[in-house]
Amino acid sequence: MSALALKGLKGLPGSVLRVHRAALLVWTVFILAAVGYLVWLTDITAHSVHARISACDDVEGFCRATLAAGDYSGPMGWIGTAVYYSFWAVAAWAGAALIGRELESGTAHLAWTQNVSPARWLAAKLALPALALALGGTVFVVVFRWAWSAHRDLMGDDWTFNDVFADRGPALVAWSLCALAVGTLTALLLRRALPALGISVAVMTVLNRYLESHRHELWQAATRTSTTGSAASNGAWPTDTGTYHPASHFWPMNLVETGILLTITALATTAAFAVLRRRTV
Amino acid sequence: MTTIAPAPAPVPAAPHRRGALRPSGLVWTLLRLHRTALFVWLGFVAFTAMFLLWLQGPGASATQDRLDALGYTGVQISASSSDMLLGFTSGLYNDLFYDPGTLITLASFGVALFAAGPLTARELESGTAQLVWGQSPSPARWLATKLALPALFVTAGMSLLVLLYRLLWDAHGNLLIAGISPRAFYFSVGPATVAAALSGLALGALVGLTVRRTLPALALAGFGYFLVNAFRTNSWPFQGRYQQPEIHSRSWAVNSAGAEIPDPGCYDNRQCLARHDVAHFAREYLPSSDYWPRQLLETGVLLGLTALAVAAAFLVLRQRSNHV
Numbered sequence: 001m002s003a004l005a006l007k008g009l010k011g012l013p014g015s016v017l018r019v020h021r022a023a024l025l026v027w028t029v030f031i032l033a034a035v036g037y038l039v040w041l042t043d044i045t046a047h048s049v050h051a052r053i054s055a056c057d058d059v060e061g062f063c064r065a066t067l068a069a070g071d072y073s074g075p076m077g078w079i080g081t082a083v084y085y086s087f088w089a090v091a092a093w094a095g096a097a098l099i100g101r102e103l104e105s106g107t108a109h110l111a112w113t114q115n116v117s118p119a120r121w122l123a124a125k126l127a128l129p130a131l132a133l134a135l136g137g138t139v140f141v142v143v144f145r146w147a148w149s150a151h152r153d154l155m156g157d158d159w160t161f162n163d164v165f166a167d168r169g170p171a172l173v174a175w176s177l178c179a180l181a182v183g184t185l186t187a188l189l190l191r192r193a194l195p196a197l198g199i200s201v202a203v204m205t206v207l208n209r210y211l212e213s214h215r216h217e218l219w220q221a222a223t224r225t226s227t228t229g230s231a232a233s234n235g236a237w238p239t240d241t242g243t244y245h246p247a248s249h250f251w252p253m254n255l256v257e258t259g260i261l262l263t264i265t266a267l268a269t270t271a272a273f274a275v276l277r278r279r280t281v
Numbered sequence: 282m283t284t285i286a287p288a289p290a291p292v293p294a295a296p297h298r299r300g301a302l303r304p305s306g307l308v309w310t311l312l313r314l315h316r317t318a319l320f321v322w323l324g325f326v327a328f329t330a331m332f333l334l335w336l337q338g339p340g341a342s343a344t345q346d347r348l349d350a351l352g353y354t355g356v357q358i359s360a361s362s363s364d365m366l367l368g369f370t371s372g373l374y375n376d377l378f379y380d381p382g383t384l385i386t387l388a389s390f391g392v393a394l395f396a397a398g399p400l401t402a403r404e405l406e407s408g409t410a411q412l413v414w415g416q417s418p419s420p421a422r423w424l425a426t427k428l429a430l431p432a433l434f435v436t437a438g439m440s441l442l443v444l445l446y447r448l449l450w451d452a453h454g455n456l457l458i459a460g461i462s463p464r465a466f467y468f469s470v471g472p473a474t475v476a477a478a479l480s481g482l483a484l485g486a487l488v489g490l491t492v493r494r495t496l497p498a499l500a501l502a503g504f505g506y507f508l509v510n511a512f513r514t515n516s517w518p519f520q521g522r523y524q525q526p527e528i529h530s531r532s533w534a535v536n537s538a539g540a541e542i543p544d545p546g547c548y549d550n551r552q553c554l555a556r557h558d559v560a561h562f563a564r565e566y567l568p569s570s571d572y573w574p575r576q577l578l579e580t581g582v583l584l585g586l587t588a589l590a591v592a593a594a595f596l597v598l599r600q601r602s603n604h605v
Binding site: 093096097101193194197 | 398399403495496499
């Protein structure tokens with residue numbers, strides 16, 4: 001590899017980071033705030049809620065529900081929901097800011113004349129955000145798993161909730177990577193920022209609603225028998241047909257969803273490079 | 282383009298104004314510039330209106346038949362099934378009824394985002410706005426037209442949809458499962474629905490003029506309008522602790538002689554219904570005297586917010602255009 005190419009390699013990631021530093025900052029602050037809030041809730045708030053519950057000599061259950069809801073379980077739920085659905089923002093950003101705006105304004109074409117091939121330009125544009133999304137998402141999943149299991153007695157949710165299901169496994173990262181790829185492909189097809197933003201958010205919405213409503217089909221459900229009945233009802237996900245998913249199905253189901261999303265991501269990325277080659281030949 | 286051909290009509294709107302670019306020219310230019318948004322808006326209004334008309338007519342007939350035959354039990358039977366279409370809708374009347382409301386909320390967000398992005402910030406970012414101010418319309422007139430035209434379309438479209446929606450409620454609200462959903466619907470749809478969309482327009486324009494960059498303006502306007510919406514549904518100060526007052530429903534049966542008899546409580550037992558000589562059932566939601574005070578107060582608050590945002594937008598514009 002020549003020295004010039006090496007210099008180009010160094011310069012391209014640097015310029016991608018410079019152009020999108022605001023987005024990187026927002027993402028970092030968002031993840032750090034979410035993680036910090038989780039730690040605060042788990043280590044500090046939960047203990048004060050516990051203390052107030054034990055001091056409250058009301059009917060058992062009532063104190064627990066009312067005291068936990070506002071201070072602890074409410075914010076816990078909001079954090080999980082906000083981070084899960086952040087893939088919408090990723091799709092909007094990838095469609096509009098990362099690719100669409102550059103194609104619309106001609107900045108991309110300028111870059112391609114500067115010793116940066118279109119394919120390398122797109123590779124850098126995808127690799128750096130993907131790295132940031134994977135890192136931030138992984139950190140959140142690890143902390144969320146710890147925080148979510150810490151005070152189950154204060155929470156009313158379970159593992160089958162839409163956001164909890166994604167937030168406790170690699171599916172969370174897969175959703176954001178899929179949004180990145182879909183936004184990129186849409187922007188390359190439309191080459192205009194605002195239409196790309198709208199279409200990529202719409203596509204991710206349809207995909208999300210479809211997968212969420214079919215989650216219980218991601219893994220073979222178990223059949224309820226009299227011997228497993230009581231054990232199964234503990235944290236199980238009943239289906240329409242009388243079968244159910246025990247909590248142990250969480251990992252295979254989450255991994256299958258991750259696999260589906262990463263396949264879509266790979267297809268969209270391949271298509272994005274193909275579209276780019278056709279556009280720039 | 283044929284659909285917007287009558288648009289230059291507002292010529293007499295400001296005939297006393299002088300300038301090379303006549304008012305009709307400015308209106309025409311803006312309609313052409315934002316024609317995509319205009320078509321999307323007209324498409325949304327047409328689709329939602331058709332949807333509401335369908336719910337008023339053929340969409341309701343199966344559930345209405347069950348109500349006639351079995352009373353509220355029939356409504357409950359109609360509302361229990363779970364065939365999902367792409368995860369969006371179960372296809373049940375009790376769910377479909379609320380879908381136009383979701384579309385209307387989404388459209389209000391769309392209005393706020395449009396006002397922040399394409400209507401203002403993109404023009405300032407690309408310099409198109411500054412170019413226009415260099416021609417004859419003053420920045421203030423440019424903004425006034427930019428706000429008045431969408432406001433006209435938003436008011437007309439939303440008013441039509443709200444009217445159709447209230448008619449639908451009067452005709453078929455009795456096919457809805459009782460609970461928080463019909464209550465939330467009953468108190469939220471009305472003049473305040475139109476005012477909410479207008480406040481989105483004003484808020485979006487203010488954000489666009491202040492931020493002057495398309496994508497940050499979109500993000501900020503979306504967040505700002507989310508806050509307005511969150512307050513609207515939950516905690517306007519005058520709503521007190523509870524979201525909405527209760528609304529009451531009334532069910533009765535009619536026998537073969539046409540006389541009103543109380544619901545015999547047969548559920549779906551046909552023999553029992555025949556024994557009580559039930560010809561058909563009826564059900565209705567009683568109107569609440571709380572509706573108009575709440576709607577008008579909410580409309581007032583939202584229009585006040587709109588006026589403040591518009592005033593602030595003109596102030597920001599004056600500051601900005603002085604520096605051009």
